[in-house]
Amino acid sequence: MKIDSKSLRYAHAEGHTDVCYSEDGRHIITCGNDGDVRIWLDIEDDDPTSHCVGENAIAVCFKDKRLYVATDNHAVQAYTFPAFDKDGIITRFTAPVTQISSTPKIEALGCSSENTEAKICSLEGGAPIFVMSNQNGPVLSIAICPLMKYAATASGDGNMRIWDIDTQKSVKEVNCVPKINTFYAAKVLCRMSFEPSEGKYLAYPSNKEIILLDCESWGQRMSFTHNLIKCAISQCVFSPCGQFLAGSTVAGQIAVWEVGTGSCIDIIEHPTSHNVTSMAWNPKGNGILVYCDVAGQLGMLVNCYGKDSSQFDNEASEDVETVEPMDDEILDNLIENYESEDENENAISLEKLKNETLGLVDRDSRPESREIISAPSTVPPQPPFQPSATPAHLEHRYMCWNSVGIVRCHTSENGESTIDVEFHDSNHHHAIHLNNYLNHTMASLSTTVLALACETPSKLVCISLVGSSKEWSASMSGTEEILCVSAASGLVACATSARLLRLFTPMGTQRQVISLSGPVVSLAGFNTTAMAVYHHTEPGISDQHLAMDIIAVNGRQVRCKTVPVPLSAGSKLTWLGASDAGSPSMLDSSGSLRLYDVASGVWMPLCETTEHSRGASDTWFIVSVSESTQKVQCIMCRGANFPLTAPKPIVTELPLQIPVCELDSEKSQYEEQLVRWSHTAADVDLKMARETALKLFALACRSEIEARALELMELLKDERLLPLAAKYASRLGRMHLADKLTDMAETWEREADKLNVAQNIHFQELESQETYDVSSTDQDTNASFIPPQKDVKKKIENGTPIKPVPIKPSPRAARNPFKKQQESAKIVPSTLTLTERTLVEVHATDTNTSSDDALKPLEGETFMDWFTRNKPLLEQSQPELTPAELSRHGIKTFKSSQTKITSENGQKRKLDESTEDPVVTNAPKQSKLSAFAFQKKT
Structure with missing residues (x-):
């Protein structure tokens, strides 16, 4: 039957x-x-x-x-x-x-x-x-x-x-x-x-x-x-x-x-x-x-x-x-x-x-009506949740725990509920105690606002933490219910059951209403950016299919970028947030923490929390992710998925580490550091980064793999590191490698269309005081792990003042007093190279004597003060120069003026130095004796 x-x-x-x-x-x-x-x-x-x-x-x-x-x-x-x-x-x-x-x-x-x-x-x-x-x-x-x-x-x-x-x-x-x-x-x-x-x-x-x-x-x-x-x-x-x-x-x-x-x-x-x-x-x-x-x-x-x-x-x-x-x-x-x-007949089923x-009947001979093959089953879709929160049915629970503070909810036996807000920095704001009359189940905390929400009746209540702590609220329309809420320093967001993402300013102005492409799973925010994770498609047999919209609000403009959310096989999303540098971060149920590098557009696994667990049933409750300190603040939960409210758990710091191959070896450790520093806003100075790169180069040389050492220098592409590598190779007796590194430097010099190699010669003291900013998003991540000198050019183009560095006067920059200069001669763009054109423009004289007097340095005046005072005049006289070329032109002019003042005080100059640099003008070219030729009077 x-x-x-x-x-x-x-x-x-x-x-x-x-x-x-x-x-x-x-x-x-x-x-x-x-x-x-x-x-x-x-x-x-x-x-x-x-x-x-x-x-x-x-x-x-x-x-x-x-x-x-x-x-x-x-x-x-x-x-x-x-x-x-x-x-x-x-x-x-x-x-x-x-x-x-x-x-x-x-x-x-x-x-x-x-x-x-x-x-x-x-x-x-x-x-x-x-x-x-x-x-x-x-x-x-x-x-x-x-x-x-x-x-x-x-x-x-x-x-x-x-x-x-x-x-x-x-x-x-x-x-x-x-x-x-x-x-x-x-x-x-x-x-x-x-x-x-x-x-x-x-x-x-x-x-x-x-x-x-x-x-x-x-x-x-x-x-x-x-x-x-x-x-x-x-x-x-x-x-x-x-x-x-x-x-x-x-x-x-x-x-x-x-x-x-x-x-x-x-x-x-x-x-x-x-x-x-x-x-x-x-x-x-x-x-x-x-x-x-x-x-x-x-x-x-x-x-x-x-x-x-x-x-x-x-x-x-x-x-x-x-x-x-x-x-x-x-x-x-x-x-x-x-x-x-028999052994040959062991294949009988x-x-x-x-x-x-x-004498049994084969089960495969059953009626065809019972041979129905069902479609592969799928896992149920993950329900929405609040990051860094414990389950809502608990009597004592955490509604939010992040880098700003802790929001707790306590429910008594008679049904009365209260909310306590504790700030990590008591100087920022005092603690808050609220009666939870509306039975809020969701909370999010930032430096400017505390956001509370409940599903029924669906109402968003926000308390401003700036100024007089004003409170405002917004009720959802119809049967629309709030499923997730997120508060950032410049934005408040809530996702509803109508698949809408509603954005508010911290003081309650409705900023934007955006439609999501699927049911929401979680929300996070940073400054004026909201991150919404939702079901992109129906779940598969074992995996959730999630996507994330990164929505940035800037004034009246709204920009959005959609990226897929990677999860471990058969896992779910358990935490969503942003690092201290604003990079989207997430943790899945298998314990893998990933960070999204906005500059390169890739997700990177930065921490496997299970490797730091003592027991198989231990989990980690994420609080915050810091790129500057390369640490993850979290709480160990022994045999549970969330911490208890009493006693108050201890926050532990786990290091960020990319799971490269053979991490136990010294070579892989240096490689992991370089890759992690290049994709995160790590607080690492130039000296440490160069030491790590040079150690990796030394390991390749000692392993007698010169091709790898050469490839590493090409990958790093740092002109300031290349001489050190060449010097190290020559000390080891690998002259062939040192010659290749020298040739590589010459190749970089020829191909540097935006960087002037002469800058390395004239501004060595200025470059020695540069700071190394590996977290700069302006750098070309495909060019080098260590930023080359183009960072200096970008800083100058962005209006950053040149650092005051004493510049030694050079007699080679003095003008030739015996050169005959026509008043009608004017400088025009030529087809010379960048270096030649710059030298020509520096040594060209200006017919305006008042400009020479204005450009004359004052007594005891430094280059920084002189350049700031005369920058408008230099831009007016040389409009065709780029900001970087204008800076070099200014340094040449400053040196020339200093040399002129010295010569006027009676100091001697050598003739070969004064006649070294010829003058290029638009005047007709003539021989040296033509000036003494007889001219017939008319």
């Missing part, structure tokens, strides 16, 4: 949900993420009994007329049934309890926890009977043999372990669990099950099949699978009679096999393809199976034994329970015949062998 599926019922809030039966099979007990335990008479029960046990309840188990519930305080609490009175605590853990398991024949409970431990405890509490430790990941599930001889655990480190309870040692390990670092991120729970009669066999899921192990030899006896199963099986459970085995996949498929024959009775597809979190057989043995999924829904399957479940009464159920779990002779003969085949031996 075909298995029938009942309609799903809402049981609990979305999240992990657990289910079990009472021992008489008359009640269904469920618990869920809302912290309630519900007792159902049947799936059709419209009014189940509900009891609140805390903020969440992960696991529930019924044993000897008592209920055992895993509460949010990491304890296993006992309750009487059906009165539901507290009846003691069985055991405690330091992290959430993931499963509670037991069998009718034993007087103990098996409890697994996320703190990498599992325990077998007495029903009366006290010291545990057996503690299964030394597991390198959160323990996802536990199963106990009905004879209390063996126990099995599955942990997030990838291994299933089988323990001997008598010797309290591990007897076997099987690698069958996908590796995860927290129970809440696990899709495959690897729920195992011992055969319920004598515990002869252990069934456990392994990818798309269920493996049956012999508990004596621990060898594989059988495997259960089907071609319709398209994804990994998450759990399996034996029926009370031991003759049937049920398994569920992460896509919600539930299959039932007959253990004796290995045939699949039927496969049921979940209506919404949600992952099944728990299953339980009815102890009456009537073929009824109940299950719960991650959406908090309760479902039921009937006729799972291939017969009508309504025909089973209490007497029949007792008969079924006394039947032998399986025919061992048939199973042993089946395995023996399979193992005795197990399914075919069953058909030939037992």
Whole structure:
């Protein structure tokens, strides 16, 4: 008979949900993420009994007329049934309890926890009977043999372990669990099950099949699978009679096999393809199976034994329970015949062998109507969240914790709520205490404004922190609800359910309304820039597809740039923010922190927080990211995803580090520093950057890889570093490399169309005082890791005054007093090179004597003061020069004027120095003797 599926019922809030039966099979007990335990008479029960046990309840188990519930305080609490009175605590853990398991024949409970431990405890509490430790990941599930001889655990480190309870040692390990670092991120729970009669066999899921192990030899006896199963099986459970085995996949498929024959009775597809979190057989043995999924829904399957479940009464159920779990002779003969085949015929499938031996019908010959291949299931879309905030259902929670301050919310038992705001810098603003009359659930804090919002009634309330602390509010229209809110120093943004991003000024002016391309996930801001992350497309089989709009507001202009959001495989976005330099930053659930370099347009992984965790279940709560100090401020959360409000946690700093290859080597460490400094606003001076680059060059030379050393200098492209590298190469005796570096310098000199190489000769003292700004976004990131001298030119073009450096007068710059200059001669643009043209313009005389007097330096006047005073006059006299060329022209004029003053005081000059530089004018060219030629009088 075909298995029938009942309609799903809402049981609990979305999240992990657990289910079990009472021992008489008359009640269904469920618990869920809302912290309630519900007792159902049947799936059709419209009014189940509900009891609140805390903020969440992960696991529930019924044993000897008592209920055992895993509460949010990491304890296993006992309750009487059906009165539901507290009846003691069985055991405690330091992290959430993931499963509670037991069998009718034993007087103990098996409890697994996320703190990498599992325990077998007495029903009366006290010291545990057996503690299964030394597991390198959160323990996802536990199963106990009905004879209390063996126990099995599955942990997030990838291994299933089988323990001997008598010797309290591990007897076997099987690698069958996908590796995860927290129970809440696990899709495959690897729920195992011992055969319920004598515990002869252990069934456990392994990818798309269920493996049956012999508990004596621990060898594989059988495997259960089907071609319709398209994804990994998450759990399996034996029926009370031991003759049937049920398994569920992460896509919600539930299959039932007959253990004796290995045939699949039927496969049921979940209506919404949600992952099944728990299953339980009815102890009456009537073929009824109940299950719960991650959406908090309760479902039921009937006729799972291939017969009508309504025909089973209490007497029949007792008969079924006394039947032998399986025919061992048939199973042993089946395995023996399979193992005795010739080696050349070992390729015979197990399914075919069953058909030939037992005369079974091939399951692939079922009617085509049952051969429907379902579409691949997708993960549910991530709901919106506030960065650096804890869950909203907590009584004491953080609404916001960032680099400015902390916003806490406290809810009392009578429903009254208050909000406390604490600033890290008390000089900036005093602490704030508010009564939360509107039941605000979202908050964001900046240096200028505190933004509060709630979904219903959807209203944005902002308190200005500048001046008189004025308060303003804005109500959403119609049924529009606020989902996320963000406050920056120059902007307040909120994203609504209508897929609108509303921008306000800090004082309440509505600035802009922007439509988002998908449902919002999170918001962040920096100065006058808002960053909105939303679902770009529907989620895939395991990944979220997110994108981010970077919206910059400048006066009346609004600019937007859309970039995809990279996430680790199977992870979700857990934090969104901006660094102290304004770079967008994000953290996913796998612990990878990434930063977006706006200049280059790439996402870079800058910190793997899991490498700094002590336990597999530890997570990091991000507070802020600093590019200047190259640190991440965060809070360690042991065995949890968020910190507690009391006691106040300690903020820890983690270093930024790009995960380059072979990070343990010295070469990779220097390379990582150069790459990280070139893409972040690191507070690194010129000396340290050059030392790091030179050390990397030295390593290449010592490794006798001259090509790499030459390639490094070409990559760095720093004219000031090249002489040092050439000097180092010559000291090592690598003259060939030194010659190539010299040729490279000459090549750079010829190709420098914007930089004048003569600047290195004349302004060495000026350049020695330059500061190294690796974070400048004006630099060409594709040209060099270390900025070349073009930064100096850009600073001059931007109007930055030249630094006052004493300039030594040079006799070579003196003018020739014997040169004959015509008054009508004027300087015109020539086709000379940049250097020649500059020298010509410097030595050209001006016919305006008043200009010469104005340009004459005062006594004791420095070049800085002289250039600032005469810059307008120089620009007027030389309009065709660029700012950089004008600066060089000014220095030449200043030197020439100083030399002229010295010569007028009676100092001697050499003739060869005075005649060194010829004068180029528009006058006709004539020989030296033509000036003395006879001219006929008219």
